[in-house]
Amino acid sequence: MTEFMFSRFALACYLLTFISALLPQRAQKKDKTAPALTVPVLFALGFLGNAIAFFVRWQHVGYPPFSNLHEVMLLLTVFALPVHLYYRTPGDDRFLRGCISIGAFVYLFYPAMISSGEPRPLMPALQSHWFIPHVSSYMIAYFMLTISGLVALRSLTADGASYLALAHRITRHAFAFLTFGLVSGAAWAQEAWGTYWGWDPKEVWSLISWLVYLIYFHYRLMPKSNRKIQAALLGLGLVAVLICFFVVNLSRIFAGLHSYSG
């Protein structure tokens, strides 16, 4: 079985999980608050398919599959179930499950359905002990920040205080990964190119997205900081992350040393 079979299976599971999150929760005969068993099983199967696709890819290319957009999006979606398990609250977790499953579906769509996945040899610059920690910390951060951005949107409603608290918690944890990714990238650049900061477009937009979240944390310290502005900052941070992740790689405006990661 190929990587694509597993990734498409995972895609279908994530989509079904998202659809189930939109539906009203079915009442069980004995316990009306218990979620249906099929949904967690679907989510788990999606994660399993996703993880197997990722490891099949690894085995096929012969090196950690982190070197292009196809591979990092396969990696990023592997974190869907672990993130859900860590942040879910007892009771009705449909909203969080919906956010995570739709986020995983959107990100997984490209490697599963669009990209041909033609493997390319790993170029000399990527053969470093920083390769795995730098890329994986960024992918964890990106996925978590995607979820926090979606949750923050929900917090704009009247009863959104608890959602904002959840978004803040996810963002706080993701920010540590984001910081490590930024710093490890600089250390890697120093080892490879002799400069820890070269004003490469990817580096600049990584810094911009980091700064947006820094602004968010400082704004929260302000007395009587506005909840909607906090949510807006989280949304803006997600936009900066998406620009850094996609636009910088694919746009002709931003040509730089990271152009191979597209």
Next chain:
Amino acid sequence: MKADTPKSNDKNRPGPLAEKWTLQWTLVFLSMTAVALGIISLLGGIYSDDILRSRFYQSWWFRAIVSGVCVLTVYCLTRWRRVRSGFIPVHLAFVLLCTGALMASFTETRNYMMVGRGQVTRVLTDGQGKAQGELPFQIRLNQFSIEHYPQEPRLLLVQDNHILASVTAKEGNVLKHEGIQLEVLGVKKPEVKPPDVSKPVSLILQHPADGSARLAVVRGEGTEPLETFEAKPDTVFKVPALTSEVKVLRYFHDFIISANEPTNRSDQPNNPAVKLLYTALDSGETREAWMFAKFPDFGSGKGSAHGAGHEINKEPKLQVRVLGTKPVEVELNREQAILLPGGDEHAGHAGHNHQPLLFWDHSEGAVKDFLSDLSVLINDQEVQRQTIEVNLPLKYQGYIFYQMSYDKDNLSYTTLEVVRDPWLPLFYIGALLLVLGTIRMCWFPSRGKDGAK
């Protein structure tokens, strides 16, 4: 994380106005930094990287914005006493990183060295090769090497020197591109005939009409070569049919003896000659011999051994079927382009008139790594030796030598980038503090003395 109103009689707490003031200005300067970075990066479509760097990132106003953040950070460090864990390392890290970067912009040196194999040098150059200074020691390149990934032969569809599509040249593989479909049928192996042992093989120097010279293994009195080798000095090749290894010692295109020394009489290839070193594969015995293209009987080029190998009458060919309403089968020779069936053969030189071509590519795989074996010399004595590659530089006396590039036309040269930054330790200390402090603040937040988290 809302800040509670501090008690007015608490000596250790900053006043609320000061706290709000610093937060507000921090937000202003951070926002200015982010906006400035965003705008400058968008200008990358108009300006080159060097202009962006010199005119914007290193401009006084951008440095002023970053300095503003730095000053506020220092103020917060000195002003705040009772803070939550992680606050001090994170803010101290920022100050160290900014200080290191600012000092490096004034004191860092960045130069280049292009070194040939066996060459010893201490000269540093700029990006255009102009000398910029010297090292206090010497660098010698002992060896430069490139490693390639193994690559299987590929079938390429090419147009205007661009590869439109490619597929591994294996039976059953199909190449698809915008309505064109090509199926690889397989490799047609060459015909192999047993050798005619009644005729001995010999090595002769041939001089084709194009002015080149080559050494050819021929059978009997024939001129059709069984194998050919380049008649270039230092070329080494084995000729199993002669049970010998042959090395080209010298080559002259118009050989003549002058003052008892061989030399070239003119620039024209009037009398090509080579001096060869034969080494017997079984006994290891060596002998030298001259060979002349115009006098094949002169010299010791002929072998007495009968051919021990096989003759190759034809090159292998790749068979491809062009799918469509009228499938057509074509054969490709190695490294030889042919017009895609259906193209206009009378439209002039194919390829330059936008005609798609088929090509059976046997080029080497992508570069896996390129390495330089370097020695550091002081008074001609080697004090350090290291093989460097990308991500593995050499460090000596504050200088760091990075494997930057190489000359694709001359693989005995390497290009090194030489950097000296005495403030680099500030970066590493700041980076470590930033990561540890962020983890502490974000994953294990302690409640601040004001009760906020």
